[in-house]
Amino acid sequence: MTQPLSPALRADLQRLVGEDGVVTGPEAHVYERGYRHGAGRALAVVRPSTVEATAAFVGYAARQGLRIVAQGANTGLVGASTPGPDGDQIVLSLESLRRIEALDAADRTATVQAGVRLSALNAAAAPAGLWLPIDLGADPSIGGMVATNTGGTRQLRYGGMRRRLLGLEAVLPDGTLLREMRGLRKDNVGIDVKQLFVGTGGSLGVITRAIVELAPVLRRTATALVAPASIAAIPAILRDIESRVGAMLTAFEGISCEALAATLRRHPSLANPFAPDPIPPYVLLIEFGATEADREVEELLVALLAELADSPVALITDARVGAPERIWAIRHAISDSLRHEGRVIAFDVSVTRSRLPAFRADVVGRLAEDFPFLRVCDFGHWGDGGLHLNLVWPDASGDVCGTEWRVRDLVYTVVEAHGGSFSAEHGVGPINLSVYRRYTPEPCQRLGSNLKTLLDPHARLGAVHFA
Numbered sequence: 001m002t003q004p005l006s007p008a009l010r011a012d013l014q015r016l017v018g019e020d021g022v023v024t025g026p027e028a029h030v031y032e033r034g035y036r037h038g039a040g041r042a043l044a045v046v047r048p049s050t051v052e053a054t055a056a057f058v059g060y061a062a063r064q065g066l067r068i069v070a071q072g073a074n075t076g077l078v079g080a081s082t083p084g085p086d087g088d089q090i091v092l093s094l095e096s097l098r099r100i101e102a103l104d105a106a107d108r109t110a111t112v113q114a115g116v117r118l119s120a121l122n123a124a125a126a127p128a129g130l131w132l133p134i135d136l137g138a139d140p141s142i143g144g145m146v147a148t149n150t151g152g153t154r155q156l157r158y159g160g161m162r163r164r165l166l167g168l169e170a171v172l173p174d175g176t177l178l179r180e181m182r183g184l185r186k187d188n189v190g191i192d193v194k195q196l197f198v199g200t201g202g203s204l205g206v207i208t209r210a211i212v213e214l215a216p217v218l219r220r221t222a223t224a225l226v227a228p229a230s231i232a233a234i235p236a237i238l239r240d241i242e243s244r245v246g247a248m249l250t251a252f253e254g255i256s257c258e259a260l261a262a263t264l265r266r267h268p269s270l271a272n273p274f275a276p277d278p279i280p281p282y283v284l285l286i287e288f289g290a291t292e293a294d295r296e297v298e299e300l301l302v303a304l305l306a307e308l309a310d311s312p313v314a315l316i317t318d319a320r321v322g323a324p325e326r327i328w329a330i331r332h333a334i335s336d337s338l339r340h341e342g343r344v345i346a347f348d349v350s351v352t353r354s355r356l357p358a359f360r361a362d363v364v365g366r367l368a369e370d371f372p373f374l375r376v377c378d379f380g381h382w383g384d385g386g387l388h389l390n391l392v393w394p395d396a397s398g399d400v401c402g403t404e405w406r407v408r409d410l411v412y413t414v415v416e417a418h419g420g421s422f423s424a425e426h427g428v429g430p431i432n433l434s435v436y437r438r439y440t441p442e443p444c445q446r447l448g449s450n451l452k453t454l455l456d457p458h459a460r461l462g463a464v465h466f467a
């Protein structure tokens with residue numbers, strides 16, 4: 001819980017962001033705990049409702065030497081949106097900056113304040129037949145999505161947040177408002193400063209507004225759960241489908257048997273899509289989508305899957321085309337379902353797409369040897385080479401933290417050996433800062449650290465310090 005504020009600080013904060021903008025006591029608790037990691041103590045929580053008040057607060061904090069951690073919807077997974085244990089950081093919640101300022105159908109753009117939720121933007125854009133095509137099992141804020149460069153299940157088709165960003169406004173650590181809000185699709189005039197704020201987790205500035213590129217909504221989709229002949233066959237399946245349907249492939253996800261079984265145990269109403277057969281050892285979620293309402297996507301998907309099954313060397317052994325909402329309900333329920341199976345040691349790693357089978361075989365084999373009590377419940381974005389390698393430890397006991405770190409060590413070593421990334425989507429936070437230090441090349445770290453020092457010399461912004 002936040003500590004009692006000194007009367008002088010409370011008065012200053014209330015003057016800057018209004019009485020309702022300062023949150024203390026039990027109401028502040030939700031801002032201090034992260035979704036998966038991060039449980040600290042804030043000096044205070046402030047929730048300004050205008051950009052001007054946000055900039056005024058950041059400038060005040062700089063003059064007073066106060067530390068800030070920005071927070072959007074608090075769905076981040078590396079503990080970077082919540083304060084540390086020392087009670088010396090102020091949580092700056094952007095949730096009251098929630099105005100959708102403009103929707104432009106001709107330019108296919110939306111101008112939004114940072115606290116607008118993805119679901120709210122998509123609801124507002126739907127009547128114009130548009131959406132922000134980033135799809136995930138959470139409902140983040142647009143500012144948080146920029147700060148973490150959110151990817152999601154349709155990155156294969158639409159790219160992540162970096163690609164969708166056309167304009168940005170941010171408050172720099174000294175309180176200066178930086179505005180690059182022209183919404184240009186083409187603008188090659190040197191360093192693209194707005195990109196500095198993408199994926200840097202609020203460590204270089206506080207995002208207050210953004211212009212994002214929307215896409216026409218998919219009017220027809222067809223979704224299937226597919227059993228590949230083997231995991232080694234998956235890259236060939238992907239290549240084959242991409243070469244035949246191109247951009248119509250909107251998702252290509254993988255789900256292990258263990259992850260699917262855990263999800264169905266947690267949500268019996270979803271039922272085994274392969275019934276009466278058992279769940280196959282590995283399952284692909286394949287989606288075709290078209291913006292034309294009359295496009296025969298389902299027929300195309302069924303025909304293509306039949307060809308893959310009937311080819312001389314069958315690439316798939318089974319396929320079930322089903323209601324998209326039902327199949328996506330399974331996919332989006334995995335992460336939460338695993339939490340009910342035991343302690344989850346979660347990884348968000350990536351390698352090149354073609355290397356995923358070898359990487360997975362390697363890491364699963366080594367885990368089975370050293371940690372036979374862990375259940376590998378992986379799932380993820382095979383189309384982008386991303387794997388949520390979630391390991392369930394049903395009856396965690398003994399030196400849990402020590403064991404967890406040994407597991408992490410093993411996995412990161414294998415990731416490194418395969419030329420991969422220890423954080424494919426979720427970014428860097430207190431939970432994996434030491435891994436960043438270990439595996440990020442020194443010149444990259446030095447450049448990052450120099451940038452941080454330039455913009456935030458006293459390291460007052462963000463949950464982690466790259467300096």
Ligand SMILES: Cc1cc2nc3c(=O)[nH]c(=O)nc-3n(C[C@H](O)[C@H](O)[C@H](O)COP(=O)(O)OP(=O)(O)OC[C@H]3O[C@@H](n4cnc5c(N)ncnc54)[C@H](O)[C@@H]3O)c2cc1C
Binds near residue numbers: 114143148462
């Ligand atoms: C069930 C579930 C599924 C998920 N699936 C995916 C997935 O498929 N792909 C993916 O990429 N991510 C995924 N995530 C992670 C998460 O949703 C994203 O990282 C998200 O976009 C973060 O947005 P947020 O508004 O919740 O940010 P927060 O969690 O509030 O903050 C995240 C980081 O951004 C910073 N930040 C937030 N707002 C601002 C701002 N206005 N200015 C500056 N910095 C700011 C914070 O300081 C912190 O460092 C998932 C999360 C959950 C819980």
